[in-house]
Amino acid sequence: MPVAAMRILVIGTLASPTSAILRRIAARGWGSQNAETLREAQNLLLTFQFDVVLAAESLSDGRGYEAADLVMRRASTLIVGVALSESCLWLPVIEQGARVLGNRALNAHMLESEMEMLLGAGELRRVRDAIPEARSSSNRAPSPVGVPRRKGGTLASA
Secondary structure, three states, rough: OOOOOEEEEEEEEHHHHHHHHHHHHOOEEEEEEEEHHHHHHHHHHHHHOOOOOEOOOEEEEEEHHHHHHHHHHHOOOOEEEEOOOOOEEEEEEEOOOOOOOOOOEEEEHHHHHHHHHHHHHHHHHHHHHHHHHHHHHEEEOOOOOOOOEEOOEEEOOO
8 A cells, every 4th residue: 555645734623524535535645644733733834845734723722724824834725624513614714825715615525626636736736846847847938939920010921
């Protein structure tokens, strides 16, 4: 069995539907690390790069939203879970380093597909950054092949 890449940080206690989502995602090769407190999570965020951080709204030593600045500096995603009477509503707070709180909310079914999309994007970024040719080609201006040139005020044939 291959080792799962630890790309998800979970802060606080999870409800069973979210635990089931993490088990399914782990089966696809993306593992998670748990932190019970905000302080423990901050230490992990300073040490490791996570693509997605799931945080409970209320923690024993603070609120999940308090991880926002550190997650933003790491260009990661923070999604805070707000406990409802029988389910949980997930609020994206930081998405790939940008503040997005208030733009939308996710139910448990939407959370899994959102996480897969974010984890896939993070994996593509890591692959692109690891290959020197990809880094240099992504910084180059597009080639002007097939673009007509101006010559004396008229378009020259290409």
